[in-house]
Amino acid sequence: MTPRQSLSRLKNRLLARVFTAVPGLAARWGQAMAATGGEIPWAEPRKPLGDAVLAVITTGGVHRTDQPPFDMADPDGDPTFREIPVDTPGDALTITHDYYDHRDAEADPNLVLPVERVREMTAHGVVAGLHPRAYSFMGHIDGRHVETLKRKTAPEVAERLAAGGVDYALLVPA
Amino acid sequence: MGLVARAVEARGIPTVALSIVREITEKTPPPRALYLRFPFGHALGEPGQREQHLAVLGLALEHLFAARKPGEIRDAGLRWRRERYGPPDWDALRRRTSNLEP
Numbered sequence: 001m002t003p004r005q006s007l008s009r010l011k012n013r014l015l016a017r018v019f020t021a022v023p024g025l026a027a028r029w030g031q032a033m034a035a036t037g038g039e040i041p042w043a044e045p046r047k048p049l050g051d052a053v054l055a056v057i058t059t060g061g062v063h064r065t066d067q068p069p070f071d072m073a074d075p076d077g078d079p080t081f082r083e084i085p086v087d088t089p090g091d092a093l094t095i096t097h098d099y100y101d102h103r104d105a106e107a108d109p110n111l112v113l114p115v116e117r118v119r120e121m122t123a124h125g126v127v128a129g130l131h132p133r134a135y136s137f138m139g140h141i142d143g144r145h146v147e148t149l150k151r152k153t154a155p156e157v158a159e160r161l162a163a164g165g166v167d168y169a170l171l172v173p174a
Numbered sequence: 175m176g177l178v179a180r181a182v183e184a185r186g187i188p189t190v191a192l193s194i195v196r197e198i199t200e201k202t203p204p205p206r207a208l209y210l211r212f213p214f215g216h217a218l219g220e221p222g223q224r225e226q227h228l229a230v231l232g233l234a235l236e237h238l239f240a241a242r243k244p245g246e247i248r249d250a251g252l253r254w255r256r257e258r259y260g261p262p263d264w265d266a267l268r269r270r271t272s273n274l275e276p
Contacts, residue, residue, distance in 0.1 A: 020214045023195070030197025036176065040244035041184040042205055048272035049235060057182070059175045060215065100214035108221035117218070117227045124264045126235070126271060139175055146177070154181035162185050168238060169182045170231075171191035171204065172217050173175045 005073045012072075012098040020101035045168070052167035055131035056086070057157065060105060060112030060174040061097025061138035064088055069096035076143035079153050083160075084134045086115045099140040100174040112172055131166050139174045176202030190238040192217040192230070193247065203245035208234040210250045225259035232262055236270045 001009075019026050061070050063082040071078040084093070090109050095102045105111040113134055121127045135157045141149050161169060176199065179189045183205045193199035193207040194217050210217060210230065219226035230250065237248045 016214070023211070023213055026195045026214065027197045030195050030199075030201060033198060033201045036202040040203055040205055041180050042244040043183050043186050043188045045188045045239055045274060048274065049239070050268055050272055055187075057178060059178065102215050104221045105215045110227055111216055111218045111221060114218050114227060114231060117224070117231055120224075120228065121231065121235075121267075124262075124268075126232075126264065126267050137175075137178060141177075150177050150181070154178045155185070157178065158182045158185035158187065161182060161187055166187055169179075169187050169189045170234060171175055171179050171182075171189060173192060173194060174215055 001073060008075075009072055009098050016099050017101045019099075047167050049127050049168065050125055051128050053129040053131050053165060054118060054127045055161050055164075055166040055169045056113060056115055056118060056134045056172065057137070057169055058113045058134065058172045059137045059139040060100075060102065060172065061095050062093055062105075062109065062113050062136045063096065065092055065094050069094075070138040072096060072098050074145075076145045077141040078138055079141050079145040079149040080137075081153055081157055082136045084113070084136055086130055086132055086134050097138045097140070097174060099138075102174070112174065114170075114172060118170070131161070131164060133160075133164065135160075176204045179204030188238060190234045190241075192234055196247065199247060203247070205244050206237055206241040207247045208237050208250050209247050210252060212252075212254055220255070223259070225261060226257070228262045229259050232267050235267070239271050239273055
């Protein structure tokens with residue numbers, strides 16, 4: 001990483017702390033964002049949750065320590081994803097994402113990847129099963145990577161979930 | 175996040191997304207969202223607060239079955255660090271996540 005990239009990452013991390021502490025700034029940023037038009041897809045729930053398998057997807061930049069980190073040098077973000085077995089111990093998980101303050105999420109990964117909480121729900125019969133694989137993206141995708149996410153990586157995860165017999169998906173943001 | 179939810183829903187899998195910035199969610203609406211006035215990185219709440227996490231998840235999963243139109247955002251109505259959370263009402267949650275009829 002060049003000194004310029006290091007400086008840019010430091011700036012992003014400091015900004016992320018400000019955005020986390022002052023939610024009103026994020027709201028203003030959201031108002032300035034481009035809208036995504038088009039019809040919103042809809043699939044009707046057809047199975048009681050107590051008979052269903054639920055998958056967890058996060059955009060919090062979570063990955064296993066032995067997986068490649070998300071690319072922080074590209075200002076448009078990284079549209080790839082990581083597949084994470086849900087029985088990965090917490091200390092084998094890490095977060096690469098310079099655009100939010102993830103110190104609390106590092107301490108308790110359930111804040112962005114709530115697999116332990118969904119397991120409690122399965123123990124109480126609310127959900128029949130937790131899908132054995134979770135999927136992780138980083139948010140903050142911009143520029144040309146938006147199309148990659150829309151046309152390639154997000155549909156690839158959808159395909160894997162369908163092939164794995166997943167009934168419902170829960171998405172958790174950064 | 176809205177884009178990922180849309181891709182999964184388009185493949186026939188119903189989704190529910192947590193949202194912490196309503197303005198961003200409204201720009202690229204996922205099919206169903208639960209909105210929380212919580213800081214970035216804290217959609218489930220505070221670290222180690224199990225009952226808070228379960229309350230948020232419970233509201234999201236109820237919304238999965240209660241939402242009737244694409245892009246419906248439900249406000250969780252939870253105040254950051256100003257709520258008291260008790261043990262989940264598992265019976266009520268099972269009931270509200272098994273209703274397939276409007």
